[in-house]
Amino acid sequence: MNWSKWSFEALDTFFFRGGVSFHAGEGGYSSVQSLFPPFITTLQGAVRYSLAIKRGWSPEKPNLWPKELGDSDNLGKIQFKGPYLLYKNKPYFPAPLLLLKKGKDFLRLVPGSKVRCDLGEVRLPVIADEGGEGYKVIEGEYISREGLQEVIQGGLPNEEDILPRDKVYFNEPRIGLERSDKTRTAKEGHLYYVVHVRPQKETSLAIYVGGIPDDWDTSGIKAIPLGGEGRLARVEVATGFPEEVLPSFPKIYPDKDGKLRFFALLLTPGWFEPLDTAILQGPPGIPGTMVSACIGKCLYVGGWDLKKQEPRPLVPVLPPGSLWFYEAENREDIKEKLSKLHGQCLEPRGDYGFNQIIIGRWEEIK
């Protein structure tokens, strides 16, 4: 399949609304926060919209929508990978939830001894080394590809591998109002408060788009509307392959007791059905026995169906950075399967770029 890399840079701010309603039955002043990075659902919509426009489609000529682009429920021949955050043109990923940080120091979580709780007899993540007082999970921060390579190999990143959120973007609160034509003052009940994100000047987003027919012209796509509030992105389309952004498959070798120990880490949001089964048993298709997991708080994917002119239903997904710990027999076929799983987007919604996992190594506490 041919792939291209689409990079998006905010012309000023972005507004990617999550699942929170503007009017949740409250009166008066409420705010709606933007997500960042957005879900692939927003980015794929913008890409397919731009491609369709280039192929002569317009809202008043719906029959000219290219069949290669699918419809509101499927992607046709197109596939997506991402989104990936780029900072100074280098990829960064949501920090794995097994990492703990205190100042410049890091620790890892590994499955602990069995305990009895409301889920039955389970192994909960514990700190792998001595100490750990004052350490916190690095939730919401980003890790460089080099740092992530260290982590999936069983090591720890350096401080410079971690990119704090305020280097990537700032929240920018904005007040909007409708003005009454008669009184020239704010219309009663039409004052709203939204929080946009303003990416730093060296922040951009990248996705990889596969399956665009070779004879389609993508030149001239320079600025496209992206997300809510009519915000615009500068777009750059270049050749590129999704593998170039990922850390390479780590060396997987057996622990002292002869077992293979590895984890499956989500790089993009996890859209699994049913979600609770995936949380408790791990994503489908991964060999071995799932022994423990570090799962973040659910996010909600919604969006607007342009064709049906209605909001899409909200679906809970697992945040990237979530991971499951596994144990398996030391067999070549398992190692081979793991190397094939590294970087794959699992079903369902794998063609949208959801459920992309990479494999990492962990060791039992000696």
Added chain:
Amino acid sequence: MKGSILSLFAETSLHPGVGQVVGAVDLPVAREKTTGYPVIVGSSLKGALRDKAEQVWGEKEEKLKRIFGESNQAGSLLITDARLLLLPVRSLPGPFKWVTCPYILERLKRDGELMGLSWDFDIPDPGDKALVQEEMGELFLEEIVFSTSKGKDLNKIVETLKEFIPHDSVKKRLETQLVIIDDKEFQYFAQYGLPVNARNVLNKNKTSDNLWYEEVIPPDTLFYSLIFERKLTEDQNDLYEVESLFKDSPYLQVGGNETIGQGWCRIQWFSGGESR
């Protein structure tokens, strides 16, 4: 998508507000969170353009909905925030200097490329000096003193910036009043160099009922915005329609305090190097 650049030259003080905040200034102006530069946010600018269109075409004009949108349909016009280009800063040797910085020029150049305009100037590096057309020893901007240095090829920047300015007299003045300083130094003036007005309401005894402080962007500040047209129907030419709103009167009121004379900008459109 078709696009044009809209330049806004402040003829009066502007107050694109952010509402009330807790701080020394009760009503500050909107700022970009990453840079601290004053900004006229896209929704405010779009509202101002819609208001102008309603005045010129009438409120019932059908194309208003197509161009500016309605509650269940986005409009065809896509408007970026109006970005700061030149900020007037008080100076001892003259009434003021128009100050800008490398980041603003870099952003302008990239925006130009996006709109198919190629401006032939290099981004200067002022270091700790103030770059000027003619060296003048020391230069006071507000309370800060800079040593000056003659900027290399500054005339190319001056010529580019002149394209954004509608008045010939102002263009001429720019030749001697342009100053380029480091991004960080500029940020200081953008954050703390704007005028703050004290306002109050007098009661019938002619004493103050309340007192509030309001920040404004000074007259002669220059902004620009990128405006794109999304094609919704085959025969639309909405960018042209919006441009033609200003044929008789090239003025637009943006932001708050309209009734006390604030927010008036002289506007100018251009694309492909052609000013209109």
